[in-house]
Every structure is written in C-alpha cells, then in structure tokens.
Amino acid sequence: MSDKNDNVRVRFAPSPTGALHIGGGHTALFNWLWARHNNGKFILRIEDTDLARSTKEYEQTIMSGMKWLGLDWDEGPDIGGDYGPYRQSERLEIYREYANKLVDEGKAYKDGEAIIFKVEPGQDISFNDIVYGQINVMSDGLKEQNSDKLKDIVIIKSDGMPTYNYAVVIDDHLMKMTHVIRGEDHISNTPKQILIYRALGWDVPEFAHLPMILGRDKKKLSKRHGATSIYEYRDMGYMPDSMFNFLALLGWSAGDDKEIFTRPQAAEWFELSRVTKKAAVFDFDKLNYINQEHLKALDPMVRLSMIKPFWIEAGLPVSEHDDKYLADALTLMAGRGRTAKEMAEFSDYFVSFEPVKARWTPEGLDKEKLNEFFAELFASSEWKAEALENIARNFITSHEGAKMKDYAMPLRFALTGMKVSPGIFEVAQLMGKDECEKRVKYFFG
Numbered sequence: 001m002s003d004k005n006d007n008v009r010v011r012f013a014p015s016p017t018g019a020l021h022i023g024g025g026h027t028a029l030f031n032w033l034w035a036r037h038n039n040g041k042f043i044l045r046i047e048d049t050d051l052a053r054s055t056k057e058y059e060q061t062i063m064s065g066m067k068w069l070g071l072d073w074d075e076g077p078d079i080g081g082d083y084g085p086y087r088q089s090e091r092l093e094i095y096r097e098y099a100n101k102l103v104d105e106g107k108a109y110k111d112g113e114a115i116i117f118k119v120e121p122g123q124d125i126s127f128n129d130i131v132y133g134q135i136n137v138m139s140d141g142l143k144e145q146n147s148d149k150l151k152d153i154v155i156i157k158s159d160g161m162p163t164y165n166y167a168v169v170i171d172d173h174l175m176k177m178t179h180v181i182r183g184e185d186h187i188s189n190t191p192k193q194i195l196i197y198r199a200l201g202w203d204v205p206e207f208a209h210l211p212m213i214l215g216r217d218k219k220k221l222s223k224r225h226g227a228t229s230i231y232e233y234r235d236m237g238y239m240p241d242s243m244f245n246f247l248a249l250l251g252w253s254a255g256d257d258k259e260i261f262t263r264p265q266a267a268e269w270f271e272l273s274r275v276t277k278k279a280a281v282f283d284f285d286k287l288n289y290i291n292q293e294h295l296k297a298l299d300p301m302v303r304l305s306m307i308k309p310f311w312i313e314a315g316l317p318v319s320e321h322d323d324k325y326l327a328d329a330l331t332l333m334a335g336r337g338r339t340a341k342e343m344a345e346f347s348d349y350f351v352s353f354e355p356v357k358a359r360w361t362p363e364g365l366d367k368e369k370l371n372e373f374f375a376e377l378f379a380s381s382e383w384k385a386e387a388l389e390n391i392a393r394n395f396i397t398s399h400e401g402a403k404m405k406d407y408a409m410p411l412r413f414a415l416t417g418m419k420v421s422p423g424i425f426e427v428a429q430l431m432g433k434d435e436c437e438k439r440v441k442y443f444f445g
Contacts, residue, residue: 008040010179012066012073013168015047016058019229020065022221022282023183023213026247030210030275031181032071033248036267043175044076046087047168049161054089065230068240069247070263075175083175088167095162098170098200099155107199108155115156117166117196125191130208130272132184137191153192165189169196177205181272184209208272211251212279221282237310237341242291249290250280260293288338295343296335300327310344316351326350328430332422349416350431353439359417362443365410369399373407374440383433385425392425414443 012028014020020028035042044066048054063078075081085091099115102108108117123139144151155166162170172180187209197204213221221228233243244263248254253276254261254269261269295303304327311318318326329350330343337343348355373395380391396402412424415436421427428436 005178006039008035008038008178009043009176010035010040010181011043011045011172011175011177012071013045013047013171014062015050015053016055016062017050017053018058019231020062021228022230022247024062025065025069025230025243026213026250027182027210028066028071029069029244029247030252032073033267033270034179034181034272035074037270040178041074042071043081043083043177044073044078044086045171045175046077047164048087048089049167051089051161061231068234069230069244070240088162088171091167091171092160092162094174095156095167095170096160099162099166102155102199105199113156113158113160114154117153117155117199119150119152119195121150123195125194127190127194127204127207129187129190130179130206131211131275132187132209132277135187135190139191139195142191153195155196165192166196169193169200169202172205173197173200173202179206179208179272181208181210184212184277208275209277210275211277213250214279214281216281216283218279218281237306237339237344238287238291239294239306239340242287242294245294246287246290249286250282251276251278260290292335292338295337295340300331303327303330306340307344307347310341311348311351314344314348316348316355318351321351325430332426332430334422336420336422346418349418349421350427353435353442356415356417356439357442360413360443362410362413367444370407370410371444374411374444377411378433378437378440383429385423385429388425388428411440414440 010031012024012031014024014028032042034040044063046059048059059077066073073079075083075086077084077086080086099108102117103110103115106118108115110116119139119142121140124137125139126134126136128134139150142151143149153165154163156162190207190209194204215221230243234240241262245259245261245266248261248266248270249259252270252274254266255274258269295306298306301323304323307330308318308326329347333343333347337346373392376391376395377388380387392404392407395407396404408424409419411428412418412421415421415424415427415431
C-alpha cells in the first residue's frame with residue numbers, strides 16, 4: 001500500500017443530524033490522510049435522506065468542525081465538483097433510476113411503493129479488508145432474524161427514500177471512490193453492498209474499516225466519558241493541531257515512537273496498512289500531553305491569540321497590557337497548563353492583581369523579617385532575575401538559620417497567589433519593580 005496513487009478518491013459522508021463527533025472526526029481524518037498521502041481527492045458528501053432529523057444547521061456545524069480540524073475537501077456540496085450533487089436529498093432521481101433497472105432485470109421487485117433487492121443463496125460475498133484482512137461471508141448467512149429464510153434488502157423505502165446500503169453503493173460508484181474507509185461497525189453492511197455492486201455490474205472499491213474508539217473503561221465512547229463533540233474540545237481550550245495529532249494516533253502508529261507531529265508529517269507517513277484493528281482508547285492524559293507539547297511549540301504571538309479569549313472570558317483587563325508583555329508571560333509559563341484554558345487560569349496573575357488578592361491571605365508569617373528581606377530586594381538598582389536571586393542568596397547566607405523557601409514562597413504568593421509558578425525572580429523581572437512593590441505592600445504593609 002506504500003506506492004503513491006494520485007487516482008485515490010475517498011469520502012467522508014456524515015448525516016447532518018448532529019454536530020461532528022469524535023468518531024466522525026476520526027473517520028474524516030483517516031480519509032483525509034489517505035487522500036493527501038496519495039495526492040488523491042477527499043470528497044465531502046452529505047447523507048441527508050433522514051429528512052425528519054437532518055438540518056442545514058447541522059450540515060454547517062459539521063463543515064465548521066472539519067475546517068477547525070484542518071480537513072479541507074476537494075469536492076463537496078459547498079464547492080461543487082464533477083460528480084455532484086453531493087447531497088443525497090438532491091440525488092433521488094438517480095437512486096430511482098438504478099432501482100428500476102434492477103427491477104427490470106429481475107434482480108429486485110416492488111412491494112407497494114418500496115423496491116426490494118433479491119438476495120440469492122449460494123453466493124460468496126467474501127472480501128479482503130485492508131485493516132481486518134479476509135472476511136468470509138456467504139449470502140446464505142444473510143437471514144431473517146430467528147429464521148432460515150434469506151432476508152432481501154430494501155433499497156427504496158415506501159416514502160421514496162433510498163436506504164443506506166443502497167444509496168452508498170450508487171454514490172460511491174458514480175463518484176468514483178477507490179477506497180471506502182469507515183468505522184468497523186459497517187463491516188456487517190459490506191456484504192450487502194457487495195451484492196448490489198455485483199448486481200449492477202460495477203467494480204467493488206477497496207474497503208478499510210477503522211477500529212472502534214472506546215473510553216478508558218473499554219466501553220464504546222459516549223457522553224459519560226466526557227465531551228463527544230469536536231467543538232466541545234475547542235471550547236475547552238484544545239488546539240486543532242493537537243486534536244488532529246491525537247485523533248490520528250487512535251488506531252494508527254507513525255512508527256519509531258513518534259507521537260508529536262504536524263498535519264503534513266502525518267500525511268507523509270500515513271499508511272492504511274499500519275491501521276490496527278484493535279479498538280483504540282480515548283485517553284485524556286495522552287490528549288493533554290499532546291496539547292501541552294503543541295502549545296509549547298507555538299509562536300509566542302499565536303499562543304497569545306489562543307489564550308486571550310479565555311482571559312477575557314474570565315473578566316481580566318487584557319487591554320491594559322501590551323501584547324509583547326502578555327506573550328512573554330506565556331513563554332515564561334513554558335509547559336504549565338495542558339490546554340489554552342488551563343494556561344489562562346494558571347497565568348491570570350500576570351494580567352491582574354485581583355485574582356491574587358482573592359486567592360491568598362498571609363497567615364502565620366514573620367512580617368518583620370520578610371519586610372527586611374523585601375527592603376533589600378526593592379533597593380536593587382538592577383531589576384533582573386539573576387540580580388534578585390543573588391540578593392536573596394546573600395540575605396539567606398547572612399541570616400543564620402534562614403532558608404530560601406521561607407522567603408521565596410511568601411514572595412511567590414504575594415505576586416501570584418499560587419504555590420506553583422515559574423521561577424519567582426523571572427516572574428518579578430517580567431512584572432516590573434513597581435507592580436511587584438505594589439503587591440508586596442498590599443500584603444505586608
């Protein structure tokens with residue numbers, strides 16, 4: 001499977017009955033990777049034949065979720081293409097035409113307004129799945145529930161709408177799909193679809209079924225495991241690059257223990273033959289680690305643009321500071337904060353003194369000794385981290401029994417209101433002498 005093939009055509013075909021969920025995003029991403037790996041085409045098709053539940057709003061939400069993940073498509077309902085229409089609701093005449101052809105050839109029959117495809121016994125409908133290998137099925141196995149009678153396949157329902165197993169065959173053939181890459185829950189549908197391909201005299205595309213995504217409890221991913229919509233992760237402060245990276249690793253390995261990568265790298269390395277059939281576990285710790293690594297690697301101003309909305313949401317006076325100061329503050333934060341939201345929470349003291357006041361009250365401290373220490377600190381003519389640390393070390397050395405933590409920790413709390421922060425002298429340097437003096441005086445008089 002490693003040879004590039006620019007004839008590759010794959011599709012993502014969601015139903016617009018809800019937002020883009022993790023499973024859908026995962027399927028879309030693997031299709032996109034295979035298309036980009038082969039310099040092929042990635043097509044978006046909307047399967048909106050469930051008229052009662054399908055909405056244009058959900059269609060837009062799905063497209064927005066894909067764009068947020070960075071999954072661009074080459075053909076689709078919004079941009080057109082040579083093989084449209086790309087909404088099933090606009091293709092009803094096409095489905096009716098081929099259904100009538102099957103009826104005319106005696107391969108299907110009418111039952112009232114419905115059209116039903118005949119399943120003949122004794123047909124070998126085995127197929128070789130790129131991920132799961134050889135799957136052996138005989139048509140004799142397609143039986144009615146609790147019966148030995150073969151179950152024929154409804155292809156046009158009595159309301160005139162095509163069924164999934166029928167429409168997908170018509171669309172995939174007419175849109176010239178070379179590979180059908182979808183979730184493993186569709187393996188059971190594949191034999192029925194193969195029967196329809198054969199009845200119409202069409203070549204069968206290659207199938208690759210992707211592993212199921214499970215929660216940590218090894219049960220199918222659902223709301224009880226946390227957020228299931230792609231957008232919920234955006235709102236929690238996860239980055240699109242991180243989400244892309246994380247989803248790509250669910251059921252696929254880049255090899256050589258490579259875990260952090262860009263979209264172009266993933267597209268270059270991606271092979272369907274490396275997709276595992278073992279169910280993938282949605283591990284929040286792994287997602288947090290990946291997001292943290294991507295956050296650290298960002299250009300400082302790009303990182304700032306991601307954090308700012310969360311500061312503003314918290315009511316912090318962002319406009320009172322220049323962007324360079326705020327970007328430098330986030331660079332100083334380094335790897336603290338696994339998401340943009342967390343990083344915003346952990347760094348609020350750079351933007352405002354108010355959260356510090358709300359978090360900390362000095363209790364049980366020797367204010368006299370601390371003020372002696374602070375006086376030496378603020379007497380420094382050079383407000384640089386190294387100079388401030390030297391003053392602190394000299395103070396500790398000259399005071400018998402004194403320990404750095406007994407002085408540095410109250411300073412940390414006075415400036416940040418937190419037990420953990422970047423190096424407190426680096427924080428002091430960035431905040432500036434006046435701001436630090438104001439905060440220390442507020443707590444220590």
